[in-house]
Amino acid sequence: MAGTASPSAGARAGGSKPNLYEVIRDQLIGEIESGRYPSGALLPSVRELTARMAISTTTARKALAEVVAAGYARPEGTRGHVSAGPRAQQVDEETPQPTEAPAAARPSGLAIRTPVTVTSDGYAESETEHTTLDVRSEPVPPAVALALGIDEPTAPVVVRRRLVADEHGMPTELRTSYLEPGFAQATPLAEPEQVRGSWGDALLASAGGKSLGTTQRHVSARHPSDSESAMLGLKPTACVLTRTETTHDQSGRPIDHTVTVWPAESTRLNLSDER
Structure with a gap:
């Protein structure tokens, strides 16, 4: 696709404050450019955006x-909006390449995943070359x-997202941590850098420099959200295993x-060491 200028560029150049929809549009475009939503991945639905950003459906x-108008996505009926990929990739795709698309970019295809067993407190032992990390401040989702x-619906929280892939590039784990800003600010937890060690009480205590109290854990199965299916390369009708953990000081x-x-198709949870 040919490059197009951001529709709000002129307004910003004149010094006027951008509209809310422009801010959200630019955030989505930035996430597409960063690779969070590769070509073919589903973008967040209207319902997800309204819940995550605390905005109206119109916005x-x-x-x-x-x-879509900027050339970064296309509507696909009842599926929603699908990413067209980063601009550089769009230019490259004008010349067909004999390589396969990344697994996360083809959630409707057959994915062969290596079976893994995860302990009740365990994640991958460390950040690896197959890990994608994203750290930012976002409006707090209602459930979080x-x-x-x-109490404040638009209050910002520190969000750390980690996507882990196996040696073949197949996404195997998506972890999203929402941290209370007063606890995370001025610590490594709020920085866009890898934090050594498995995520858990010990790491939160050492990185936050404070003693911790209890942690509540719950495990369940459900269908993935639009963004989860896009990032893990899953069909929307697939099943995922989820673990929620709330840690207190x-x-x-x-x-x-x-x-x-x-x-869920390739993961087994070992809960024998659950505290």
């Missing part, structure tokens, strides 16, 4: 329409606001809410 629809006891204040998602 969400307008933002998605602007992403409830878990962290945040010694006073009982919740400081971290982590959601880990695995493809």
Whole structure:
């Protein structure tokens, strides 16, 4: 596709404040350019955007329409909006290449995954070359606001997303940690860098420099959200195993809410060491 200028560029150049839909549009485009939504991946639905960003459906629809107009996505009926990939990739695709698309970019295809067993407290032992890390500040989603006891619906939280892939590039784990800003700020947890060690109480205590209290853990199975199916290369009708963990400080204040998602077809949870 030919390059197109951002529709709000002129307004920003004049010094006017961008509309909310423009901010969300630019965030989505940035996530497409960064590879979070590769070519063919489903973008967040209108419902997901309204819940995650605390915006109206009109604003969400307008933002998605602007992403389409900018050439970064295309509507696909009831499936929603699909990423067209980063601009450089779009230019490369004008000349057909004999290589396969990444697994995460073809969620409707047959994916052969290596079976893995995960302990109740375990993740991959360390960040590896097959790990993609994204750290940012985002408006708190409603379910997370409830878990962290945040009353302000548009309050920002520190969000650390980690996508782990196997040696073949097949996504195997998506972990999203929402951290209370007062706990995470001015610590390595709020920085876009790898944090050594498995995610858990010990790491939160060492990185946050504070003593911790209890951690509540729950394991369940469900269908993936649009963004989860895109990042893990799954069909929307697939099943995923999820573990939610809410960690508190010694006073009982919740400081971290982590959601880990695995493809159910290839993951077994070993709960024998659950505390």
